[in-house]
Amino acid sequence: xxxxxxxxxxxxxxxxxxxxxxxxxxxxxxxxxxxxxxxxxxxxxxxxxxxxxxxxxxxxxxxxxxxxxxxxxxxxxxxxxxxxxxxxxxxxxxxxxxxxxxxxxxxxxxxxxxxxxxxxxxxxxxxxxxxxxxxxxxxxxxxxxxxxxxxxxxxxxxxxxxxxx
Amino acid sequence: xxxxxxxxxxxxxxxxxxxxxxxxxxxxxxxxxxxxxxxxxxxxxxxxxxxxxxxxxxxxxxxxxxxxxxxxxxxxxxxxxxxxxxxxxxxxxxxxxxxxxxxxxxxxxxxxxxxxxxxxxxxxxxxxxxxxxxxxxxxxxxxxxxxxxxxxxxxxxxxxxxxxxxxxxxxxxxxxxxxxxxxxxxxxxxxxxxxxxxxxxxxxxxxxxxxxxxxxxxxxxxxxxxxxxxxxxxxxxxxxxxxxxxxxxxxxxxxxxxxxxxxxxxxxxxxxxxxxxxxxxxxxxxxxxxxxxxxxxxxxxxxxxxxxxxxxxxxxxxxxxx
Numbered sequence: 280x281x282x283x284x285x286x287x288x289x290x291x292x293x294x295x296x297x298x299x300x301x302x303x304x305x306x307x308x309x310x311x312x313x314x315x316x317x318x319x320x321x322x323x324x325x326x327x328x329x330x331x332x333x334x335x336x337x338x339x340x341x342x343x344x345x346x347x348x349x350x351x352x353x354x355x356x357x358x359x360x361x362x363x364x365x366x367x368x369x370x371x372x373x374x375x376x377x378x379x380x381x382x383x384x385x386x387x388x389x390x391x392x393x394x395x396x397x398x399x400x401x402x403x404x405x406x407x408x409x410x411x412x413x414x415x416x417x418x419x420x421x422x423x424x425x426x427x428x429x430x431x432x433x434x435x436x437x438x439x440x441x442x443x444x
Numbered sequence: 445x446x447x448x449x450x451x452x453x454x455x456x457x458x459x460x461x462x463x464x465x466x467x468x469x470x471x472x473x474x475x476x477x478x479x480x481x482x483x484x485x486x487x488x489x490x491x492x493x494x495x496x497x498x499x500x501x502x503x504x505x506x507x508x509x510x511x512x513x514x515x516x517x518x519x520x521x522x523x524x525x526x527x528x529x530x531x532x533x534x535x536x537x538x539x540x541x542x543x544x545x546x547x548x549x550x551x552x553x554x555x556x557x558x559x560x561x562x563x564x565x566x567x568x569x570x571x572x573x574x575x576x577x578x579x580x581x582x583x584x585x586x587x588x589x590x591x592x593x594x595x596x597x598x599x600x601x602x603x604x605x606x607x608x609x610x611x612x613x614x615x616x617x618x619x620x621x622x623x624x625x626x627x628x629x630x631x632x633x634x635x636x637x638x639x640x641x642x643x644x645x646x647x648x649x650x651x652x653x654x655x656x657x658x659x660x661x662x663x664x665x666x667x668x669x670x671x672x673x674x675x676x677x678x679x680x681x682x683x684x685x686x687x688x689x690x691x692x693x694x695x696x697x698x699x700x701x702x703x704x705x706x707x708x709x710x711x712x713x714x715x716x717x718x719x720x721x722x723x724x725x726x727x728x729x730x731x732x733x734x735x736x737x738x739x740x741x742x743x744x745x746x747x748x749x750x751x752x753x754x755x756x757x758x759x760x761x762x763x764x765x766x
Contacts, residue, residue, distance in 0.1 A: 284509075300488045309489075316494065316497075316498060318501070321505040323505065324505025325505040325506075379481065397478055398485050403716070416742060418742060419746060422712065422746065423746075428478075
């Protein structure tokens, strides 16, 4: 039992940045994202006993983060700011905020699957455990989201702005 | 918005090289935007104060975990009472079913009846469930068939209990909020002197919907329960033979009809394109005694295709079938 507790703690401490980014993708601002990560850390440590298998520590924590983010949004019903670029300043990037807008155009659960799959490189089976969907549902959502992203991307590229860019 | 300069173009090319495991320019193009998004996602700034806050929360969580253990005993007492109450409700339900709502399906020439043992019904706010639990009743003199029927009944009960448990867990977790409907029904697909096949279909509707089924088969001549593997001679590669035939059908269907899509020879879904059937893939024998392979919704095709079936021509498997 102590072993599991230590492992959960270590996993959280080495990955809290990833959890932060994921939380950020839900609430789009720094202070809410921090609250969510803190609360997730608390929950993970408090409830570590419910976790039986070491190989599921990562997916279990992701699940906590996502559920905490969703609860947060539900309870606060805040107006979530859409554009991400506000807090950063890039000198040398050719990219603008449209890339993340593409992502933000997706439904929450679709976006989460894209993030977990392509940015966090999780396996599909693990994503199914994290989201509580069955594997086939995850595949379908992924398939559908990729299609949507691709078509939005094509729209952007063929638009006036896209041609200049 | 900046126009692309030469240095940016070079950056593009370097980023493109980063992307692993794809083969041609078209894929590169498609995945390039994914890399761009990934870069911007990874550029989300982590606040300096976060680390300390996380460490503090971890400490607090550890502390509260130790406090929590003392109230565990009281909690399990409450859970037991609730479970007992639920069991009583189900029993009352089942007596009623048998007395009044019994669905008797006598099949001409057959010696088994399948009845609705009970129907689990629930409606809590936006959650509803209607789960029929079938039971095979046989007055067959054959002891073997009786035994097989009992085994199937037990298996069916475990399966439907699992569905009920899943429903209840989800319902309690969200306190009945959010549309969610489970509907489980059954049919006897085959009942002749050779085999008996029972099919249980479940549709779960919540936002989108999911459909899946489970089949149970009894070989009447031997009185044994059998699965797909038992249909074929030992040590034959039935998985490969059947899968190749299905692939052929998928290819033909997609070529003939644009509205048909399978996860096969499809660039966009290449990670989960159909490779082969499962060892215990769902199946049944149709009226012409041909083998039909059944896939759950989303298993080999997008949702709009629903559950898909493939009839395997006798020619394809005549050498390996029992």
